[in-house]
Amino acid sequence: MKEISLHILDIVQNSIEAGATRVAIAVTADSQRDLLTVAIADNGRGMPPDMVAKVTDPFVTTRTTRRVGLGLPLLAATARQSGGTLTVASAEGEGTKVSATFGLGNIDRPPLGDMATTLACLLAANPSLELEYRHRAGGREFRFGASEFLGKLDGVSFSSPVVYRVVKEHVDAGIREAQSKGGIAL
Amino acid sequence: MVKTLEDLAKIKDKAKATLSARSAEQSTKVVIGMGTCGIAAGAREVMAAILDELGKRNLAAVTVAQTGCVGLCDKEPLVEIIRSGKPKVMYGRINAERARRIVAQDIVNDQIIGEWVVGTKA
Ligand SMILES: Nc1ncnc2c1ncn2[C@@H]1O[C@H](COP(=O)(O)OP(=O)(O)OP(=O)(O)O)[C@@H](O)[C@H]1O
Ligand SMILES: [Mg+2]
Numbered sequence: 507m508k509e510i511s512l513h514i515l516d517i518v519q520n521s522i523e524a525g526a527t528r529v530a531i532a533v534t535a536d537s538q539r540d541l542l543t544v545a546i547a548d549n550g551r552g553m554p555p556d557m558v559a560k561v562t563d564p565f566v567t568t569r570t571t572r573r574v575g576l577g578l579p580l581l582a583a584t585a586r587q588s589g590g591t592l593t594v595a596s597a598e599g600e601g602t603k604v605s606a607t608f609g610l611g612n613i614d615r616p617p618l619g620d621m622a623t624t625l626a627c628l629l630a631a632n633p634s635l636e637l638e639y640r641h642r643a644g645g646r647e648f649r650f651g652a653s654e655f656l657g658k659l660d661g662v663s664f665s666s667p668v669v670y671r672v673v674k675e676h677v678d679a680g681i682r683e684a685q686s687k688g689g690i691a692l
Numbered sequence: 693m694v695k696t697l698e699d700l701a702k703i704k705d706k707a708k709a710t711l712s713a714r715s716a717e718q719s720t721k722v723v724i725g726m727g728t729c730g731i732a733a734g735a736r737e738v739m740a741a742i743l744d745e746l747g748k749r750n751l752a753a754v755t756v757a758q759t760g761c762v763g764l765c766d767k768e769p770l771v772e773i774i775r776s777g778k779p780k781v782m783y784g785r786i787n788a789e790r791a792r793r794i795v796a797q798d799i800v801n802d803q804i805i806g807e808w809v810v811g812t813k814a
Contacts, residue, residue, distance in 0.1 A: 507731070507732060512731055512732075515726075515731055515736055516728050519726050519728075519731075519760065571727075571761045571762055571763035572727075572761050572763060575728075576728040576729070577728040580728065580732075620736075623736060623737075623740050624736065626740075626743075627736055627739045627740060627743070630739070630756055631724070631726070631739065631756055631758040632758070665756070666752060667743050667744075667746040667747035667752070667754075667756075668747055668750075668752075670743045670744075670747060671744070671747050
């Protein structure tokens, strides 16, 4: 994938397919350790230990439409190629946390890309998802919480195309501000 | 506060007005393939273009949903148009520009774009 935000969109699809109602995404840049960390935690049905152990193997999938699962193996490959790792922690009935690290300054690391469109699309197509996003870079933080935002919308749903635009512009502006003040563009 | 939040009051009114229109009109659903195969082929930009176009045209009667891989990976990005009382139409190899044309021609004007259709289902 050309952007880390596309991987994030894809990994959240796994959470949704696992019945998650809450998904928390955290993107953290640590320039001292030259590390970019992306964590996606959900409250979906989780996986048994033997599945967790081999989930970055493409031949492990519960999909019936295709014999291979591509999402996690692709993210693992992207992380590794930029000097990072992928870890998956999961407990049945509790949820799953996928964590990927990347070399922050590694030339093979894809850019974070269009995170605003990723989040706005997720909410437009899954309007009741309790989505949280936390972006930390250069000592600056931007947070977006779907439930809190929804409170300001006074009964209008995330499924409205008008709200889609508002969410996208809000996240875009928040990330841009955090990046310009923190001096780290991801 | 960012400007977009200040604009929220206006947006709320607009969205509420169109919301009542939504329940009154016959509903149309757009389903976009969002498995890894779809996303790698450009599904996010397709969904973004459709939502943007719907917003510009104030088409609140249309809802946008997603699905996983349906086994037609080589035809992704896939866009399915579902309308009550009509056969479902599945479009394949859609990009942002084509997605906007689907909104204008199929959703608004009710004309199927035959050359992009990969399947129909009653
Ligand atoms: N968050 C999660 N919760 C529960 N199970 C998960 C989660 N993420 C992945 N899995 C399990 O791991 C399998 C592999 O995931 P992966 O994303 O690699 O492929 P896929 O989702 O099956 O197919 P693709 O991503 O190619 O569309 C899934 O089929 C699912 O069974
Ligand atoms: Mg997947």
